[in-house]
Amino acid sequence: MDSGDNTAPGTHPLLFVSYSRKDLERARPVIDLLEGSGFEVWWDGRLEGGENYLQTTEAALENAACVVVLWSATSVASHWVRDEAQRGRERGCLVPLTIDGTMAPLGFRQFQLLDISGWDGRAESAEAARILVAVRARLGGEPGAPAIPAGQPPAPLPPAAPTAPSPALSRRTLVLGGIGLAAVGGGIGAWQTGLFGSPASAAISMVVLPFANETGDPDKKFFSDGLARELRTILSRNPRLKVAAPTSSSAIAGADDFEIGRKLGVGSILRGSVQRDTARVRVTAELVAVEGGLVRWAETYDRALEDVFAVQSEIAETVALSLVAEIATNREAAQAAAAQKDIGGTQSVAAYEAFLRGFALYDLGAGEETDRAALAQFDAAIALDARYAAAHAMRATMLSGIANAATDQAEVRALYDQATGAAEQAIALEPRLAQGHIALGFVLSNGQLNRRAALPHYQAAEKLAAGDADGLRAVATFYSYGTGQAAERERARQMIGEVLERDPLNARAFRSAGNIALFGRDYAAVIEHMERALALNPSLASAQFAIAIARLMQGDAAAALLAAKVERVPIFQLTARAIAHARLGDAAAADAAFARLVADYGDAGLYQQAQVQAQRAAPPVALALLEKAYAARDPGLLWTGNDPMLDPLRAEARFKDLLSRLGS
Structure with missing residues (x-):
């Protein structure tokens, strides 16, 4: 909608000012400045007694030519302010200001944020002039405003090439997939006709960062972290995407998102936040280019909690299509996105939450106590959904881990027997689940010392986990054990190289690389990899042992x-x-x-x-x-x-x- 539609002839444009009531003292100078400059300003202080607050506010918000949002440490936590900012963003008329230096929340960072935290309130000051320039630029559409505001469809796409798009691509998907290309005029047409080329080996690099937990409850962090991890798993199945692996390394402590992206060597970042209660969930996600900070796509989803699976799928599909559009045709993009289908999952929110809690405990890796706590959560997930293949696979993984740490042989055998049954159940439910094959392969190799029986499962996992660095690391480690199997050892060396490329900040990846080098008698590489692992995580277990072996073999x-x-x-x-x-x-x-x-x-x-x-x-x-x-x-x-x-x-x-x- 053109901003002129919000101003009747002979009247001044209506400006809607959104702020937290706790910030009224700092909001008043902004309101006074705008009113003093000839604008009609709506703010909640104009409400008359007895008015219907919601109806009046909504009408003003919809009729405003410009929505001025005052971000602060208080307002970023206000659902009202976020909703009003969201509507301004959707309508393409948002002007964001920060009154105390607080950054805009995720989903709103694609707009240039004007910092007026140092403003003294004087109308003749430089800050006041910048406020007015920003508002007038948005009203007049001068250069500097985003060409395609997030959440608002871009300009109509150029005519398509004669080849019809795949039926799997809806119009909404095509529009979202064109973000970043439509603005260059004819970009979609050139892409469809192959002008940019689409080599089979081409891949777009990205990373999924942990989503922010904005529930106000630290105990709910498992849900936001888990949602990001599930998205990462889904996207890693796309052959056109090169998804960097997760890392909890101290190497990224204190780094901002873009610095992390540069350290990982990726082109794009998917980041977001999660708010939820017992009935509803709000997920905000945005895809951002590392260099330049261009927001390729951003969206906020307000859904019933049971719809979280649909949100997850929609985010993954939209992100994949908008990225793969750079190197592939419509049909290829759709085929690549189809590879992302959820495998071995559930439609039970309660089972899903138990699974995410279990995985959070598994990630801690703090010893037998957390392993057993994780096992209890995976058991709970299975009790809620007996066909949850991923939960069976993780149950097998935890049982094997506990068995590895046990010293009583009777207990060890019983644990491994249970792990075998759980892994076999996972594969029976979903033969395409890589973690199920890895879990069964581990039981057969570690628990039964039956490498021949384990080999087919690791080979299956290699194919099924082609984009999963953690899965590839497990397969590479298994291959490295074989003696007299030169092809397997060489494949292990190649695979660990791929893992390090995807996961360059993960100490465990470098430790695995060091052990593989040890088996290959490359002692200089052992020391190099293990020292890198220790630089990333100084408390990493067994890395110094490998260095000691290498030094012994070198005669030192x-x-x-x-x-x-x-x-x-x-x-x-x-x-x-x-x-x-x-x-x-x-x-x-x-x-x-x-x-x-x-x-x-x-x-x-x-x-x-x-x-x-x-x-x-x-x-x-x-x-x-x-x-x-x-x-x-x-x-x-x-x-x-x-x-x-x-x-x-x-x-x-x-x-x-x-x-x-x-x-x-």
């Missing part, structure tokens, strides 16, 4: 001992110290470290004891320990095929037989 026992002493996992620290002290000729210290390893861990440390004995040139003792570990199904044996610490045993017939039984 003194440096190995230094690394061993700062390793956070006691069993690994004792193992490396026992070997390094022996290399340095300190037999007493070496024996003391080994004795403590045996005393503290017993049969739970059989593999580590074998590593020490192999390095002490005691092959018969080391082989006996490995046989005992095999009988106990010690998951440490997964390293056997490529562990450089066991190299002194490789010529032994008994060792070769063990490798054959392990399927390495």
Whole structure:
């Protein structure tokens, strides 16, 4: 609607001023300035006694030629102010000011925000002049206003090429997909006719940042974080999108969104916020270019809570189409978006919330207590929806994690048996669920030491999780264990390179890369990757142990001992110290470290004891320990095929037989 439609002949334009009542003292100078400059200003102080507040306010808001919003620490939390700003944005007549330096909330940052926090209220000041310039520019449509206000459709699209768009693309989707292209005149037509090209290997890079929790309840953070993670998972299935993996690294602490985007090397950011109560949810999302800050798309959804799944799908589809439009035809964009369909999910909000709580606990990774708490949430999700495949897969994952930490063999076997059943159920419900195959592969390899049976599931996961860095990392790690499988080891090296490209700020990714380099005997790369991992997360477990092994293999026992002493996992620290002290000729210290390893861990440390004995040139003792570990199904044996610490045993017939039984 043209702003002239809001002004009758001979009258002044109506300006609607939106603010928080708590900010009235700071709002009055703005109101006085506008009125003194000849504008008709509506603000809630003009309401007469007995008037219907809602009807009068809505009428003024709809008839205003310009909506002036005064953002502050108070008003950003006001639903009324946000709603009024939203309507101004939708109508393309929003002028945002900040009266205390507070940034506009997500969904409104595509508009230039005028900071008047230092204004003294004088009409002759520079700040007053800027306010009037901003208002008059919006009324007159002068340059500087956004060409396509977020939430308002762009100008009509140019005529389409003869090829009809895919039926999967609605008109609304095509319009949203054209954001950023329609303004260049003929852009859509050129895109459809292939002028820009659409190489099959082309991909658009992006990252989904954690959504802000604006519920006012810190305990609801799991929901906003979970929604962002689910969007990331969905978008990562799109072959035309290169979605950076999530990271909780200290490397991004204190960084703004654009700095994070640049560190991740992506072109676009999807960010947002979530408000909710027991019945309704409001999700605000915006897609922003890292360079230049252009808002490609922004929307706010106010829905019943049970509609959160539809909101999730709509955001993912719209984001994908608006990005893929840069490199693909309509039909290709639609086909790519179709790959994003939710897999293994649920339509039960209660089950979904339990799943998100479980995943938040899983992400903490704080030990057995949080693992068991996560398991309880996944169990709750399954109780609410027995066909929730993703919940079954995560249940299997948690059971395996708890089994890995257990020392009682009967409990370990029972936990792994339950994990097997849960993973098989996940795959039966949804064969395309990568996490189900990874969970079952893990049980078969770690719990049963049956690498041959696990291999098909990791191969399936590799195909199904092509865009998921965490999934690829799990597959790469499995491949790296195989000895005599040169193709798998090379694939592991390639895959971990892809993971690091997608996830360059994740300490765990660099740790996995370091271990893969260790199995490849590239000791310089081991140290480089592990030091990078520790720079990102100084408390990361087992990274110093890998550095100690690499230093030992390089012949630098003194440096190995230094690394061993700062390793956070006691069993690994004792193992490396026992070997390094022996290399340095300190037999007493070496024996003391080994004795403590045996005393503290017993049969739970059989593999580590074998590593020490192999390095002490005691092959018969080391082989006996490995046989005992095999009988106990010690998951440490997964390293056997490529562990450089066991190299002194490789010529032994008994060792070769063990490798054959392990399927390495």
